[in-house]
Amino acid sequence: MAETEFVARLKDVTKTHMLDKVEIQALKGITVDIPRNKFNVIIGQSGSGKSTLLNLLGCIDTPTSGSIEVCGKNVASLSDDEMSDFRARHIGFVFQTFNLMPVFSAYENVEYPLLINKTPPGERRERVLATLEKVGLADQRDKFPNELSGGQRQRVAIARALVKNPEMVLADEPTANLDHRTGNEIIELMQTIQAREKTTFIFSSHDKNLITNAEDLFMIMDGVIL
Amino acid sequence: MKTLRIAYRNICRNKRRSLMTILAIAVSSVSVLLFGGNISSIIYTLQTGYVRTSGHIHIYKKGYSRYGAANPAAYGMEDYGRIIKLINDDPAVKPHLRLVMPFLAFQGIAGNFTADTSQSFFGMGIVPSLFEKLMVWDQYHLKVTKTDVSIGLKDDDLSGGVLGYGMAERLNLCGEMGLTDCAVPPAAKEAPGGAPTEDFSALTKDDFPAQAAGGAGAAARLDLLAATSGGAPNVVSVELRKAMKMGTKAFNEGLIIMNLDLAQKLVSGRGVKKVTGLMVQLNRTDSTELVKKRLEQLLPGNDYEVKTFGEVRPMYGQTISMFLTIFGFVALIMGVIVLFTTINTMSMSVMERISEIGTSRALGLRRSAIIGQFVGEGFLLGTLGSTLGVVAALAVSLGVNLLEITWTPPDYANPILLSIHMFLQPFFLPACWLGLIAVATLSSVIPARNAARMAIVDALRHN
Numbered sequence: 001m002a003e004t005e006f007v008a009r010l011k012d013v014t015k016t017h018m019l020d021k022v023e024i025q026a027l028k029g030i031t032v033d034i035p036r037n038k039f040n041v042i043i044g045q046s047g048s049g050k051s052t053l054l055n056l057l058g059c060i061d062t063p064t065s066g067s068i069e070v071c072g073k074n075v076a077s078l079s080d081d082e083m084s085d086f087r088a089r090h091i092g093f094v095f096q097t098f099n100l101m102p103v104f105s106a107y108e109n110v111e112y113p114l115l116i117n118k119t120p121p122g123e124r125r126e127r128v129l130a131t132l133e134k135v136g137l138a139d140q141r142d143k144f145p146n147e148l149s150g151g152q153r154q155r156v157a158i159a160r161a162l163v164k165n166p167e168m169v170l171a172d173e174p175t176a177n178l179d180h181r182t183g184n185e186i187i188e189l190m191q192t193i194q195a196r197e198k199t200t201f202i203f204s205s206h207d208k209n210l211i212t213n214a215e216d217l218f219m220i221m222d223g224v225i226l
Numbered sequence: 227m228k229t230l231r232i233a234y235r236n237i238c239r240n241k242r243r244s245l246m247t248i249l250a251i252a253v254s255s256v257s258v259l260l261f262g263g264n265i266s267s268i269i270y271t272l273q274t275g276y277v278r279t280s281g282h283i284h285i286y287k288k289g290y291s292r293y294g295a296a297n298p299a300a301y302g303m304e305d306y307g308r309i310i311k312l313i314n315d316d317p318a319v320k321p322h323l324r325l326v327m328p329f330l331a332f333q334g335i336a337g338n339f340t341a342d343t344s345q346s347f348f349g350m351g352i353v354p355s356l357f358e359k360l361m362v363w364d365q366y367h368l369k370v371t372k373t374d375v376s377i378g379l380k381d382d383d384l385s386g387g388v389l390g391y392g393m394a395e396r397l398n399l400c401g402e403m404g405l406t407d408c409a410v411p412p413a414a415k416e417a418p419g420g421a422p423t424e425d426f427s428a429l430t431k432d433d434f435p436a437q438a439a440g441g442a443g444a445a446a447r448l449d450l451l452a453a454t455s456g457g458a459p460n461v462v463s464v465e466l467r468k469a470m471k472m473g474t475k476a477f478n479e480g481l482i483i484m485n486l487d488l489a490q491k492l493v494s495g496r497g498v499k500k501v502t503g504l505m506v507q508l509n510r511t512d513s514t515e516l517v518k519k520r521l522e523q524l525l526p527g528n529d530y531e532v533k534t535f536g537e538v539r540p541m542y543g544q545t546i547s548m549f550l551t552i553f554g555f556v557a558l559i560m561g562v563i564v565l566f567t568t569i570n571t572m573s574m575s576v577m578e579r580i581s582e583i584g585t586s587r588a589l590g591l592r593r594s595a596i597i598g599q600f601v602g603e604g605f606l607l608g609t610l611g612s613t614l615g616v617v618a619a620l621a622v623s624l625g626v627n628l629l630e631i632t633w634t635p636p637d638y639a640n641p642i643l644l645s646i647h648m649f650l651q652p653f654f655l656p657a658c659w660l661g662l663i664a665v666a667t668l669s670s671v672i673p674a675r676n677a678a679r680m681a682i683v684d685a686l687r688h689n
Contacts, residue, residue: 060588060682081592088590095686099585103235115228116590160589 007168007200008034008057013066015052015223026052028223029066034216036167037198039191041205041214049223050204051172057202058091058170059083071167088116092161092199094171098153100145100160106132106152107141110159117164131163135189151182158190168200175207184209233602236575243571248611250567251662254560255615256622258658261556263623263646265549268635270366270650271642273511275473276535276542278361281327281505282514283521284533285309290503291533298332299455299493302500309504309525318520322513324363327356328501330489334452336389336482341398347389348481349450351489351501354379360507366650369643377483378468384487387464389448392479392639394469402446403469450482454495462492471640478639557658561665564611568604568669576600576677583677584685593678600677604670608663616659623648 015027026049034040034057044050055061056068059075068075071090078086092113093099100109110131114124132138135155145153154174161169171190175183187210194201203210211217219226237244286294287301294301303309306328313319313326330351337344357377377388394400400408445465454460464484472478490499508517514534521532536542576583583596623646632641648655 055683058588060686081594084587084590084592086590087588091590093585093588095585097581099581099686101582101585103232103239112586113589116586116595 005036006033007036007071008202009069010053010056011067013056013063013068015049015056015061016064026223027056027063030220030223030225032218032225034168034200034202034218036200037194038215039194039201039203039213040216040218041203041211042218042220043205043211044220048220050220052223053220054170054172054202054204057168058093059087088113089164090167092164092166092169094154094157094161094169094174096173096176098145098150098157098177100153100156102145105142105144106137106148106156106159109145109156110141110163113160113164119164127163128159131159134162134193135159149182150178151185154178154182154186155189158186158193162193162197162199165197166199168202171201171203171205173205173207174203175205175210183207187213229598229602230606232599233606236579236599237603237606240575240578243574244607247567247571247607248614251564251608251611251666252615252618254564255612255658255662256619258557258560258662259615259619259648259655260622260646262553262654262658263619263648264644265553266650266654267368267645267647269546269549270647271368271645272542272545273535274364274366274368276539277365277507277511278363279473280535280538281325281360281507282511282535283506283508283518284503284535284538285506285521285525286503286531286533288529288531291531291538294502298502299457299500301502302330302455303328303503304498304500306501306504309530312524313504313506313521316520316524319517319524322508322510322517324507324509325356325359325505327353327360327505327507328486329503329505330486330493330500331502332452332489332493334450334492336393336397336448336450338397338399338446338448340402343397345393345396346480347393347450348477349452349489349492350481350483351486351493352483353381353486354383355381357483360505363507365510366647368647369645377470379483379485381485383467384485385463385465386467387448387482387484387488388468388470389466389482390472390478390480390639391469392472392475393481394466396479397448399446399448399466399469403466405469448482450492452492454493455497455500456495458495460492460495462488464488473638473640475637475639557661561661564608564662564665565669568607568666569672571607572600572604572670572673573676575603576673579677580680580685580688583680584682584688587680587682588686596678597671597674600674601667601670604674605663605667607670608666611666612659612662615662616655619648622646 010030010032013027013030014025016023016025018024030053042050042053052061056063057070059070062076073086075083075086101112104112107128110128111124114127119127129138132141135158137152137155137159140148140152145156148156175186178186187207190201191213193199205211287303290301310326310328313323332349334347334349335344336347354377357379361377379386379388391405394403394405395408398411399405445467447463447465449461449463451459451461464482472481486501494500506517506521508514518532518534525532586596627645631644633644634641
């Protein structure tokens with residue numbers, strides 16, 4: 001895949017969905033280029049369309065119209081399985097509510113994307129341990145999510161997003177469920193990793209701390225990028 | 227392996243629900259296995275009973291099975307000795323053959339004139355040594371009854387006979403034969419005109435002078451009256467060696483077994499000795515059709531007919547069909563219970579894990595892998611339930627077989643052992659085990675497909 005300066009490019013993208021029988025236009029013809037290897041933040045009020053935009057960038061939703069190019073690939077033409085494989089290789093996710101698998105230990109949660117990727121066992125173990133070390137949870141690897149604090153869970157989620165060396169990590173309000181101090185720690189951690197590994201981060205957030213640390217800021221209002 | 231480990235952890239999340247599902251599958255498994263094992267037992271017991279009393283194959287003179295009952299003399303076999311030799315010497319039949327025995331079936335009236343009783347009877351002339359061998363055939367190693375099956379006749383005992391226990395009771399022979407558990411008949415009023423001054427035994431005194439004389443130590447006896455092949459009445463006396471508990475009520479209350487020579491003396495008189503047919507008993511039932519075909523080639527088609535025991539006794543096939551239909555119905559009900567229980571459990575599981583499904587899909591798991599995860603859980607539930615059911619069914623069947631519980635089937639005179647045999651049909655137990663696993667696995671496909679079809683964004687929103 002050719003390396004370009006943009007990790008994602010959207011052109012005239014609209015997204016309409018139905019709420020009961022009412023048609024809601026979440027995105028109204030967005031054209032935007034998201035730079036590669038940056039700490040990008042999308043801000044906007046609730047209902048402004050930032051999560052919808054993030055979903056389209058993460059290839060977990062499809063636009064009503066317009067074209068989307070992610071990591072140099074026009075994703076609109078991909079089948080469901082191809083889209084799954086694409087996400088498995090190129091995109092990491094960090095969710096607001098952590099979304100860890102409760103029956104997996106911290107180690108297994110981080111290992112999960114590599115199992116999906118069919119990474120060989122030896123390499124898998126090496127990468128999981130290295131990533132857990134990176135997020136400071138090497139000593140907690142056998143604990144299950146319900147045995148970890150909120151901050152630790154989000155660290156596991158970050159490790160899970162990073163372990164496959166994705167081209168971009170999408171984080172939908174990653175600090176919203178954390179207290180202020182823990183939220184700051186998480187932001188610092190992600191900044192450190194981004195600076196060291198040059199991974200593209202795209203956040204949606206209200207968090208002032210996150211906004212002030214953004215390299216590129218995208219403001220969305222009523223389905224339009226300002 | 228990893229999928230199964232994950233499946234195991236997932237089914238452990240709601241232990242009570244999973245346990246109930248496993249128990250429902252296990253109970254279904256136990257029901258199907260015990261019922262099937264009992265039916266299997268009944269069918270093979272029935273087969274063993276038929277083969278022990280009449281062999282696997284009957285050979286008659288052509289037309290006997292259709293017209294012989296009305297005119298047995300016309301359809302009797304004269305050259306049976308030659309045919310027995312032909313069968314015994316045939317190299318294709320020999321490896322499968324256990325014995326060939328001539329028999330003579332007839333009807334008549336039996337009288338115990340010391341007690342002024344008489345009744346009609348079915349007579350069966352046999353070769354005692356061959357009949358004893360016939361009666362101990364045991365391909366399936368079944369313990370059918372607790373009673374002794376030996377008839378206690380010898381080949382050279384030309385005047386002896388054995389009758390059904392019920393018949394001995396009806397003819398008031400219990401005292402004479404020393405039978406202890408007989409019902410005592412109420413005192414009967416003497417018939418008008420009194421008892422006959424002479425009985426049939428007077429007609430037999432030329433043939434059996436010692437018996438006719440009676441006296442101390444004489445065995446209990448019956449006088450048998452039957453029509454000869456020429457249509458004339460004939461009488462012989464039979465000394466009763468034993469009263470046996472015969473299988474069916476009709477036999478128990480009306481059958482007399484005797485040496486073939488005695489039967490021929492009664493039926494043929496001083497004419498040509500004939501038999502009704504030949505009983506062929508094989509080592510194994512599964513070679514019946516093969517041997518039948520060979521015998522049809524061996525014997526001239528226009529002179530003889532060859533019938534399997536299933537053809538001679540159509541009730542055997544009808545009984546099997548009836549039991550298999552009932553079993554199929556029970557198995558279907560159990561399968562439906564497993565189906566709905568598993569669908570319900572897996573649907574609940576999907577509902578509780580919508581967010582996880584969305585997360586897995588977002589991380590790149592394909593729809594097919596989501597289906598695989600849930601189907602894996604259904605498979606595991608099915609395997610645990612079905613295996614538990616097999617173990618429980620084996621334990622129950624062992625207990626039932628050891629307890630030697632008896633029951634009396636319809637139209638049977640005596641109880642037989644209630645037994646459960648799950649290994650008589652080699653594929654029965656594995657088929658039930660795998661069948662319930664398959665039902666549980668397939669039941670989880672519907673919820674699994676629903677899980678896989680969810681929109682990722684909707685699933686992620688579901689917290």
